[in-house]
Amino acid sequence: MAEATLSSKNQIVIPREARDALGVKAGDKLLIAVHDGMLIVMPRPKSFAKAIFGLARGTYPEDYLQKERESWD
Numbered sequence: 001m002a003e004a005t006l007s008s009k010n011q012i013v014i015p016r017e018a019r020d021a022l023g024v025k026a027g028d029k030l031l032i033a034v035h036d037g038m039l040i041v042m043p044r045p046k047s048f049a050k051a052i053f054g055l056a057r058g059t060y061p062e063d064y065l066q067k068e069r070e071s072w073d
Contacts, residue, residue: 002017022043023043030042
């Protein structure tokens with residue numbers, strides 16, 4: 001864990017170990033979220049569609065989609 005200080009201009013420098021772990025460099029876009037009092041920083045994906053592809057895989061039973069399609073008839 002690293003420490004950062006909030007400047008008088010409300011800016012922080014992301015420590016090198018965090019930048020390296022995220023694989024980000026100067027000029028990269030980041031997404032910032034606040035969850036349960038924590039600040040979450042993540043690299044902005046180049047493609048949101050590719051980033052979420054397969055996200056629900058394994059969520060539904062194997063035959064769920066087939067049963068849904070059959071119910072449309």
